[in-house]
Amino acid sequence: MRGKRAKKYRKLMHQYEINFNFRPPYQVLLDSDFLTDTANKKIDVLPRLQTVLGAEIKPMISTCCMRHLYTASPKNESLIEHAKTFERRRCGHHELETPLSSTECLLSCVDPKDNQTNKNRYVICTQDPRLRAKMREIPGTPIVYISQSVVILEPMNHASEGVREKLEREKFRLGLKGRRGAGQEVGEKRKREGDDEGRQERWEGGEGGDARPQKKRAKGPKGPNPLSVKKSKKKTDAGPTERTERRQKEDGAPHDGAADAAAGDEGAEAAKRKRRRKHKPKGDGGAAGDEEGDAP
Ligand SMILES: [Zn+2]
Known part of the structure; x- marks a missing residue:
């Protein structure tokens, strides 16, 4: 596998780890057609999957898929022996006279309650495009398939x-x-x-x-802001709302009647005095008087 693709796949599996709690060894569920394809194309399936997924894997095969291998027309004994070493996924269909199709069986293994959840965090290896399409609808389901002897990990689907x-x-x-x-x-x-x-x-x-x-x-506040509670005492006799008081403080100069109301506030008082002092020389017009005197 080339470096670029390996890096892409590593990133992709990392996303599955972060968002869907995948952890190596990844549980890889292989269907019978996928296994047959690997045998036909002489792909050493387990090491190849390990390379593609970039971590240890735990190969699994469902009872139905195992039965498919036994009933395949050119029976591949060595493939059956190989598949026997995988962990058997007991799908519960063993009592049926004929096994379910790989699509139906794997779908019931991955999402038995049909609530769009890959509860056991399986990686699905299948050659069936219909099954792949179904799996794309289930968030957090990595899908692997073979195309011209290349083992491919599908990009993350829209649901994921x-x-x-x-x-x-x-x-x-x-x-x-x-x-x-x-x-x-x-x-x-x-x-x-x-x-x-x-x-x-x-x-x-x-x-x-x-x-x-x-x-x-x-999360929300459980009671009134304690800062606003304290001030409400003043408010009762003072008259102006809290907001006007605050505005006065900011301006540094109280407006008309409200000025007396804020008498307790030393800051406002000081500002008032300061302002008066400033006004006096302007109002009496020391400079203006001079101008008047000079004019005639
Ligand atoms: Zn089954």
């Missing part, structure tokens, strides 16, 4: 991309909040960890994810 982007946006949002203050950082971190747990639960338990809205509700 959607989930990945959603998680990323959430992380970004939480990251911004964490920066508000040093004191809050610990609390935020804890909250983030809690969210991660919720996320994991969602992937393990199917739909889930109900815990989050409740957490959101707890």
